[in-house]
Structures are given as C-alpha cells and as structure tokens.
Amino acid sequence: MTDRLTVTYRIRATAATIAARAQSVAVEQSVEMPVEAISNETVLRDIVGQVQDITDRDDGSFNVRIGLALETIGRDAGQLFNMLFGNVSLQDDITLEDLSITPALAKIFAGPNIGMDALRDRVGAPRRAFTCSAIKPQGLPVAGLAELAARFAEGGLDFIKDDHGMAEQSYGRFANRVPAIAAAIRATGSKTRYVPSLSGDLDAMRAQLRVATGCGLDAVIVAPMLAGFSTMQTLVRENRGFAFFAHPTLGGAARIAPDLLIGKLFRLLGADAVIFPNHGGRFGYSPATCQRLAANATAQHPILRPAIPVPAGGMTLARVGEMLDFYGREVMVLIGGNLLLARERLAAASAEFTRAVAQHSYR
Amino acid sequence: MTDRLTVTYRIRATAATIAARAQSVAVEQSVEMPVEAISNETVLRDIVGQVQDITDRDDGSFNVRIGLALETIGRDAGQLFNMLFGNVSLQDDITLEDLSITPALAKIFAGPNIGMDALRDRVGAPRRAFTCSAIKPQGLPVAGLAELAARFAEGGLDFIKDDHGMAEQSYGRFANRVPAIAAAIRATGSKTRYVPSLSGDLDAMRAQLRVATGCGLDAVIVAPMLAGFSTMQTLVRENRGFAFFAHPTLGGAARIAPDLLIGKLFRLLGADAVIFPNHGGRFGYSPATCQRLAANATAQHPILRPAIPVPAGGMTLARVGEMLDFYGREVMVLIGGNLLLARERLAAASAEFTRAVAQHSYR
Numbered sequence: 005m006t007d008r009l010t011v012t013y014r015i016r017a018t019a020a021t022i023a024a025r026a027q028s029v030a031v032e033q034s035v036e037m038p039v040e041a042i043s044n045e046t047v048l049r050d051i052v053g054q055v056q057d058i059t060d061r062d063d064g065s066f067n068v069r070i071g072l073a074l075e076t077i078g079r080d081a082g083q084l085f086n087m088l089f090g091n092v093s094l095q096d097d098i099t100l101e102d103l104s105i106t107p108a109l110a111k112i113f114a115g116p117n118i119g120m121d122a123l124r125d126r127v128g129a130p131r132r133a134f135t136c137s138a139i140k141p142q143g144l145p146v147a148g149l150a151e152l153a154a155r156f157a158e159g160g161l162d163f164i165k166d167d168h169g170m171a172e173q174s175y176g177r178f179a180n181r182v183p184a185i186a187a188a189i190r191a192t193g194s195k196t197r198y199v200p201s202l203s204g205d206l207d208a209m210r211a212q213l214r215v216a217t218g219c220g221l222d223a224v225i226v227a228p229m230l231a232g233f234s235t236m237q238t239l240v241r242e243n244r245g246f247a248f249f250a251h252p253t254l255g256g257a258a259r260i261a262p263d264l265l266i267g268k269l270f271r272l273l274g275a276d277a278v279i280f281p282n283h284g285g286r287f288g289y290s291p292a293t294c295q296r297l298a299a300n301a302t303a304q305h306p307i308l309r310p311a312i313p314v315p316a317g318g319m320t321l322a323r324v325g326e327m328l329d330f331y332g333r334e335v336m337v338l339i340g341g342n343l344l345l346a347r348e349r350l351a352a353a354s355a356e357f358t359r360a361v362a363q364h365s366y367r
Numbered sequence: 368m369t370d371r372l373t374v375t376y377r378i379r380a381t382a383a384t385i386a387a388r389a390q391s392v393a394v395e396q397s398v399e400m401p402v403e404a405i406s407n408e409t410v411l412r413d414i415v416g417q418v419q420d421i422t423d424r425d426d427g428s429f430n431v432r433i434g435l436a437l438e439t440i441g442r443d444a445g446q447l448f449n450m451l452f453g454n455v456s457l458q459d460d461i462t463l464e465d466l467s468i469t470p471a472l473a474k475i476f477a478g479p480n481i482g483m484d485a486l487r488d489r490v491g492a493p494r495r496a497f498t499c500s501a502i503k504p505q506g507l508p509v510a511g512l513a514e515l516a517a518r519f520a521e522g523g524l525d526f527i528k529d530d531h532g533m534a535e536q537s538y539g540r541f542a543n544r545v546p547a548i549a550a551a552i553r554a555t556g557s558k559t560r561y562v563p564s565l566s567g568d569l570d571a572m573r574a575q576l577r578v579a580t581g582c583g584l585d586a587v588i589v590a591p592m593l594a595g596f597s598t599m600q601t602l603v604r605e606n607r608g609f610a611f612f613a614h615p616t617l618g619g620a621a622r623i624a625p626d627l628l629i630g631k632l633f634r635l636l637g638a639d640a641v642i643f644p645n646h647g648g649r650f651g652y653s654p655a656t657c658q659r660l661a662a663n664a665t666a667q668h669p670i671l672r673p674a675i676p677v678p679a680g681g682m683t684l685a686r687v688g689e690m691l692d693f694y695g696r697e698v699m700v701l702i703g704g705n706l707l708l709a710r711e712r713l714a715a716a717s718a719e720f721t722r723a724v725a726q727h728s729y730r
Contacts, residue, residue, distance in 0.1 A: 232595020
C-alpha cells in the first residue's frame with residue numbers, strides 16, 4: 005500500500021455528472037492518460053488517484069476528496085503543487101479547497117524554521133500581537149528609505165519589511181540598499197528586525213541572503229508564486245536561522261482557496277509569517293476567509309511550527325483595536341502606506357501604533 | 368522621461384467608478400502607497416503608474432491601459448510578473464489582458480533560443496506541422512517508458528515529451544530515466560527528439576540539463592508557473608543550444624488571459640514551444656482563445672523568434688485534420704494518452720499520426 009494525501013476539490017456539477025467528473029480529476033492529477041491503456045498493476049494500485057468521498061454542497065457544486073499517492077510528489081515543492089492542482093487549474097469548473105497535511109508530508113517539507121514563539125523572543129513580545137510596517141516607495145533613494153526605517157524603529161515597531169516591489173532595480177540594488185537600511189535601524193538601538201525582500205533566481209537570492217547575513221539580519225521575505233515553490237523550499241532548508249515571511253503577490257487566489265494557499269501551503273513550505281489581504285482593505289477577502297486563513301497558519305501541529313498571520317493591505321491605525329479583537333494575540337499587524345502618510349511625524353505615528361498594540365484590552 | 372510598458376487590464380466597474388479604480392490599479396502596481404505621502408519628484412514622475420486610456424467594453428467592464436515604468440522591472444522575470452499583476456491578482460474585479468512587448472523589454476528577456484525555423488531543420492519538417500506525443504504514466508518502470516518512446520520514434524514522430532508529472536520520484540529519477548529513454552530512441556535511427564521534463568530548484572534543473580546534454584539531447588520542458596519565472600529565464604540564458612517547451616500546469620488562467628500568459632509571456636521568457644489545452648478537449652479554452660494564443664506565439668517580432676503553438680489535452684487522431692485546418696502549418700500537434708490506447712499497435716498508430724500530418728491537404 006502507498007501513502008496517500010487527501011486533497012479536497014470543489015467542483016461545479018450536477019448529481020448525474022459528479023461521479024464521472026470526480027474520477028476524471030483523480031486521473032488527470034495522477035497518471036493523466038486513459039486508465040484502460042495502463043496494464044502495469046503497480047501503477048493501477050499505487051499511482052492512479054482514488055476518489056474517496058463526494059459531498060453535495062447544495063449550491064450546484066460538490067466537495068470531492070481524492071487520495072493522491074505521496075510517492076508521486078517525491079520530495080519537491082514544485083511537484084507538490086503540480087500534483088495538487090497542476091492541470092486541473094486549467095479547467096474552469098474546479099477550485100482547490102483543502103489538503104490533509106499528513107505526518108509524512110510534514111516531515112518532507114518541515115514548515116517554519118523559527119515559529120511564532122522564537123520570533124516573540126527575538127523582538128521581545130512574549131504575549132502581545134506583533135507590529136510591522138513597510139518602507140516604500142521603490143524609486144526613493146536609499147538614504148530616504150533608511151531614514152523611514154529609522155523613524156519606524158524609533159517608534160518601536162517589531163518588524164520593518166521591504167515593499168515587495170523592491171527588487172534589483174537600477175535605483176536600488178539589494179547589496180547597496182540593505183546594509184544602509186540595516187545600519188540605520190541598528191543605530192536607533194531598537195530590537196526592530198528588518199526584513200528585506202528577495203528577488204531573482206536561486207543564485208541571486210542566495211547572494212542576497214549572504215548580504216543579509218553579513219548585516220546581522222535574521223529574516224527575509226520571499227514571494228512563493230514568483231520565486232517558485234522549490235526555490236523557497238531550498239532557501240528555507242539552507243538558512244535554518246532565518247525566519248521567512250511569505251508575500252502573496254500573484255497569488256490570484258480565485259482558483260486556490262486563499263486559506264489553503266496562504267495559510268496552510270505557504271506554512272508547509274516554511275513561511276514563519278504569512279502576509280495576506282485583510283478583509284475591509286484594498287482586497288476582496290471576506291472575514292470568514294481571513295479567519296480560516298489565520299486558523300490554518302496557527303493551528304497546533306505535531307511537526308510544523310505555527311506561522312504568524314499578517315493581515316495587511318490598506319490597514320490604518322484606527323483599525324488596530326478591531327483587528328486585535330478579530331485575530332487575538334497570534335497576529336502581526338502590518339500598517340504600511342497609511343503610516344507613511346504621517347510624513348515628518350512618522351516616528352510618533354509608529355509609537356502610537358506600538359502603544360495601541362501593547363495596551364489593547366481584548367474584548 | 369522613463370520607458371514605459373503599456374499593460375491592459377479588464378476591470379469590472381461602472382462608468383462612475385472606473386476612473387478612480389483605474390488610478391488605484393496604477394498606484395497598486397507601482398508604488399503601492401498613498402501618492403500624497405510621496406514627496407520625491409523623480410518617483411512621482413518616473414515610477415508611479417499612469418492611466419493611459421479607458422475603454423468601455425459595454426458588458427459591465429472596461430479595458431484600462433496603464434503605463435508602468437520599465438525601470439521598476441529591472442532585468443528579472445519574477446519582478447516582471449510582480450509588476451504586471453502581483454498584488455492586483457488578489458482583487459477579484461480584475462484580469463490581466465495584454466502587454467506591449469516593447470523593443471526594450473524584448474531585449475531584456477530575448478525570447479526563444481531556437482525558434483520555429485531552426486526546430487524545423489532539426490527534425491526535418493521544412494513546411495508541415497510538427498508532431499509530438501508523451502510517454503506516461505509516471506510509475507511505469509523505466510524500461511516500459513523507453514519501450515513506448517521507441518515505438519513512437521519508429522512511427523516517425525518529431526518530438527516525444529515526458530509527461531509533466533514525471534519528476535524526481537523514487538520510481539523514476541531523471542538521471543536513470545532520461546539516458547535509457549534517449550538511448551532507446553537513438554537506437555531506432557529516427558530524427559525524433561526526446562524532450563524530458565525538468566523539476567526541482569535551479570540547482571536540480573541544472574543537474575538535469577547536464578544529464579540531458581550528456582545524452583546528446585537539445586530540448587527540455589519546464590513549467591514556468593512551478594519553476595518560477597526567474598528560474599526559467601536563467602536556464603534559457605545558460606543553455607542557448609536548447610529549445611525550451613513551456614508546460615502550462617498550474618496556469619489557472621482564469622485571472623491572466625491565457626493567450627497573454629501562454630502565448631505571449633511564456634514566449635518572452637524563452638519558450639520555443641508553448642503547450643496549451645486545445646478547444647474541445649479536456650480543458651475549457653474557446654476556439655477564439657486558442658486562435659489568439661497561437662497568433663501571439665507566432666506573430667512576427669523584430670527581436671523575438673516565433674514560438675510553436677502546441678495544442679494538446681485529450682487530442683485524438685480523428686481530430687488531426689481539423690486541427691491542421693484550424694492552426695495551419697505553424698503548429699505542433701500533440702497526441703498523448705489517446706495514442707497510448709493503441710498499446711501493442713503503438714508504432715503503427717504513431718505512423719498513422721505522422722502520415723496524417725505529412726499528407727494533409729489544407730482547405
């Protein structure tokens with residue numbers, strides 16, 4: 005017998021068509037050929053996907069659980085996504101909804117290097133929610149970015165991340181930008197952690213990590229949908245002292261349920277913190293989606309450390325209290341552009357943000 | 368003045384709201400912060416996205432053209448996708464529709480290494496359409512896969528590709544599988560090219576390319592959505608003698624127009640051949656989408672070589688004539704599982720396929 009992962013798809017179909025459609029998905033996501041053309045018994049028994057369960061959602065769609073052989077995934081994160089949703093992502097009646105993270109799967113990918121508790125130690129936040137902001141815009145000279153970072157650090161924020169648009173542009177090379185910004189933060193004497201954004205291929209990201217290590221940093225951001233899943237997997241393994249923040253850019257989660265993609269799969273790949281669009285901001289996620297996403301990121305797991313949910317995307321100081329009541333203490337509040345509106349009052353606005361989180365009385 | 372790329376989005380909105388919504392997209396895909404918090408004149412002039420044009424589609428949506436600064440992309444393919452559709456992919460009122468491939472952009476990414484004409488020379492197909500099939504299923508012992516490949520080659524097919532599900536599984540390592548299959552094809556004396564599938568991170572793919580080179584191969588498949596765009600860009604640059612086939616797995620093209628993603632962007636990244644789901648097969652693309660995709664792949668361009676459209680996904684021998692009339696001669700016909708149904712008649716079925724393409728009289 006082979007180990008199987010249980011994968012849940014939502015499929016639009018009628019009661020008359022769902023059984024055949026479910027079977028076609030099980031075949032597409034495993035052998036991708038007519039089963040009647042296969043004579044090898046091992047393939048038929050251990051490799052072909054198996055429909056395990058079909059449940060009517062009573063809305064013109066069904067939840068279909070399919071058992072995929074763990075062996076088809078090997079040990080590679082790219083192949084994991086290929087098997088979960090590769091070809092059927094091109095069919096428009098189906099979304100990927102959930103995945104059982106079995107012990108065997110969790111051991112292969114291992115999840116966050118650091119985890120929430122150790123990150124609390126790093127920034128001195130034993131119980132409260134974390135705070136975070138972002139330096140931007142891209143195109144601002146490095147001295148200007150370093151200046152913003154220093155003001156955020158003076159205000160006592162836990163984490164300052166690069167805007168995810170900062171890459172290796174002519175106006176801001178990582179090797180020039182990151183040491184200057186790290187030095188500006190260090191000069192404030194604060195515990196604030198700087199989290200620069202990685203870009204390019206694996207070689208480029210390794211070089212960037214060497215620069216970050218040289219600056220004494222211990223956290224970076226990577227965008228799994230841009231970098232490639234295997235790239236992220238390798239970087240997490242090669243840099244066990246680093247926390248990885250996952251940025252959801254290009255996540256276009258219309259076809260993969262966002263609570264699965266960002267909350268569960270990015271954690272599985274090794275994200276210590278998962279950034280996602282909070283409800284009521286610039287993006288379209290509902291409160292229920294955000295709640296499920298945060299629950300997936302933080303759920304107790306026998307092997308995987310918890311990841312920190314980082315709701316973001318147009319958040320404001322005025323929303324801090326409501327967000328803390330919604331997410332509790334296992335959250336990192338990220339306010340970006342809205343803090344930057346304070347301009348010359350940036351350190352003071354950052355300090356207000358820091359206080360609002362530290363002094364919140366939960367409902 | 369900065370060079371700008373013109374990017375076209377389709378946005379659901381009303382006449383009353385579209386101007387503000389278009390402006391918000393221009394900001395999100397460039398500086399991602401309130402413009403009123405920016406004082407730097409260079410950023411305001413050269414970095415912030417500019418709404419160039421808004422056209423009512425008369426279906427509750429608008430085409431919005433936005434000029435994005437080329438400088439924000441640097442020279443990296445991951446950052447290209449980040450700037451084109453990164454954050455707005457998370458908003459559900461918007462799809463990415465088109466992109467102007469300016470000479471400056473084409474020079475950065477350079478497109479296919481080989482191009483359609485040189486591939487015609489390689490397989491001896493000066494004017495007709497190309498033929499292709501796939502060996503599968505994964506899990507079949509290597510000897511069985513090599514046997515299938517030999518039958519396809521005896522039938523005279525131009526290209527034999529790995530099923531995209533074949534990666535580095537315990538039952539089929541690249542380093543064992545590929546030399547055996549290449550040798551089986553070579554033993555037939557045919558001009559057939561074997562196209563193995565790359566998987567894993569950049570290091571793993573480089574090792575696989577060394578194996579392929581050692582076997583005398585000159586083409587590989589990569590899945591850009593799994594590998595990461597920058598990974599593909601680097602591999603294309605490092606292996607100028609190789610043709611790259613792009614597999615659309617995980618393309619989930621509901622949010623990026625498939626003719627753009629597969630036909631235009633995969634070509635820009637360096638795909639010599641772009642595999643896509645043909646209309647009327649297992650996937651949901653319309654004939655019009657397929658036509659636009661093929662046109663994007665083959666359109667004359669002053670810098671980029673043409674890529675070959677490879678319609679696939681449940682194709683049959685019976686459809687060859689209709690497909691050739693639809694796509695013309697600038698196409699590679701890929702029949703996979705359906706040929707495998709011929710079982711012990713596989714070489715004969717492959718020869719029928721070869722003949723059907725060679726002897727087709729176009730309408």
